[in-house]
Each structure stands twice: as C-alpha cells, then as structure tokens.
Amino acid sequence: MRKYLGILFLFTLTLTLTSCEEDDQYDIESIFIDRAWTGDVGMNADYGEPLFSTFTFGWDGFGEEYQYYQLDGRLYEHFRFQWYWEDSSNRNLVLDYGRAGISYMDDVRIAGNRMYGTFYLSNDAVPFEFRLDME
Structure with missing residues (x-):
C-alpha cells in the first residue's frame, strides 16, 4: 500500500510542478505583453x-x-515578428521574423520594470546578455 501511495504522491507532485510552469509563463506574459x-x-x-x-x-x-x-536615436530598421515560447517548460522566447530569420530570447525573466535574458540573433550566433527597460 505504501508503494502505491508513494507513486500517487510523485504523480501529484509532477502534475503540480507542470501546472506551475505554465502559470509562470502566463504570469510573465501578463507583464510584458x-x-x-x-x-x-x-x-x-x-x-x-x-x-x-x-x-x-x-x-x-x-x-x-x-x-x-545609439548615437542619435534615429530609426534604423523596423521588423514585425511572430513570438512564441520554445516549449511549455521553459522561459525561452522564439522571435520568428519570417524571411529575416529567427532570433531567440532565452531565460526571459522580469524584475520590476526590467526584462533580462540572453539574446541570440540566430542559432549559431554569439549570445548577448540583454536588459530591456519597460517604457
């Protein structure tokens, strides 16, 4: 009986953690969208x-x-993209620019009015630690 209770406990814990991850993504979306x-x-x-x-x-x-x-604030370029989470268990955003390629914002987190993470221009690009301020 204890064996089955242990398995039931692990199953319940797994479901709880999985649902929290999706909630975390929704919570972060409600801040940055x-x-x-x-x-x-x-x-x-x-x-x-x-x-x-x-x-x-x-x-x-x-x-x-x-x-x-950066020098004078003049507009250089404008892009539209489709964004989505890489999968439901992480905080990696995919930015699909269509013909212009795909970029990635990995380990996206928000603290106060700042968004942090690692930006990759493409799959093979050198990572760049970014900080974006909310306007």
Missing part, C-alpha cells in the same frame, strides 16, 4: 554602428521591433 521594452540586444548597423531596440509583444502572438542608432 502590450508594453514597450527598450534596450541593447547586441545589434549593430551595416557599418558597425551600435543599435538599441524597442520591442512590443501582442496577445495575438505577433510583435514589432524598432531598431535605433
């Missing part, structure tokens, strides 16, 4: 000038990125 997040994700313009980006994420799974020159 429909807000603008601005900061440096390690991007440079064609001639090497540093850029900063402003991201917005919509409830519909689409978002926009505006890239600006």
Whole structure:
C-alpha cells in the first residue's frame, strides 16, 4: 500500500510542478505583453554602428521591433515578428521574423520594470546578455 501511495504522491507532485510552469509563463506574459521594452540586444548597423531596440509583444502572438542608432536615436530598421515560447517548460522566447530569420530570447525573466535574458540573433550566433527597460 505504501508503494502505491508513494507513486500517487510523485504523480501529484509532477502534475503540480507542470501546472506551475505554465502559470509562470502566463504570469510573465501578463507583464510584458502590450508594453514597450527598450534596450541593447547586441545589434549593430551595416557599418558597425551600435543599435538599441524597442520591442512590443501582442496577445495575438505577433510583435514589432524598432531598431535605433545609439548615437542619435534615429530609426534604423523596423521588423514585425511572430513570438512564441520554445516549449511549455521553459522561459525561452522564439522571435520568428519570417524571411529575416529567427532570433531567440532565452531565460526571459522580469524584475520590476526590467526584462533580462540572453539574446541570440540566430542559432549559431554569439549570445548577448540583454536588459530591456519597460517604457
């Protein structure tokens, strides 16, 4: 009987932890969706000038990125993307820019008015630790 109770306990614990992970993603979504997040994700313009980006994420799974020159704040580029979680058990966001490629925001976490994580321009890109501030 104890063996079965132990198995039942482990099963219940697994279900509880799994449901918490999905809740965590919903909680973080409720913070970052429909807000603008601005900061440096390690991007440079064609001639090497540093850029900063402003991201917005919509409830519909689409978002926009505006890239600006760090020196004078002029607009450099504008992109639309589709965003989604890599899978339901982590905090890795996939940003699908269509023909422009796929980028990744891994280990996304929010503390106060700041979003933190690791940005990958593509699968084989060098990671960049980012910090975006909520506007």
